[in-house]
Amino acid sequence: MEMLLEAGDEDGLERLIREKLARKERIMGFGHRVYMRRMDPRAQLLKETLAALVAQKGDPEGEKLVRMCQRGEDVMRAEKGLFPNLDYYAAPVYWVLGIPIELYTPIFFAARTAGLVAHVVEQHAHNRLFRPRVLYTGPRGLKP
Template sequence: RERLARKERIMGFGHRVYMRRMDPRAALMKEVLREMAPGNPRAARYLEVAERGERVMREEKGLYPNLDYYAAPVLYALGVPVPLYTPIFLAARTAGLVAHVVEQHAHNRLFRPRVLYKGPRGLKA
């Protein structure tokens, strides 16, 4: 609540597609964390904290968590080192990013202007 009062952005919320309902992928990761909790004190603690944060953001901002909000505590509870989170999150998105590039080139249209492909040109899909 203090961070919200300072108008700071809270990471893990505000997916552009799932603004008014929970990202179904986040719901699945939340359930994984919930299933881990009984035998894993670390998972139980992070579930408690994450649910509290989710409740506050819904009440204060009307926002729901995105996938990464619950994926991070699951990885932490599994003992995955924090420096590996970004590569894991990127690896999970690679197929989608590549599909966007292929589709853009096939239609000679930029669908997502924030994505800038800087690799080699002329590759056949």
């Protein structure tokens, strides 16, 4: 959402995306490990939800967001062959609903809590710690 706000309009978003691509920067809201060759069906549902919410509210600013998102989607597909992920359309849906940006990450995490708890239960049931395939690079040795 911050990227959309920074861009301001469709042309601004296209310019911002192209500038980031030229600098080899990642574009937030694009790419997914599973949905590489097609659009994430959850993103498609949120895209439709965004359009429906905006139409229901009759909000010109929301209509601009829909056009901006479509432009960004078109540019990324043409330039990188990437489809939007769930977050690309979740952010403007939250925005149109009036949810503050600082709550987007907690919403993301809360939606995954049941799955995380299920993993813990499974680990305890098998008396085995399943290690994620990631490398922690954050600070170490911090004291509470």
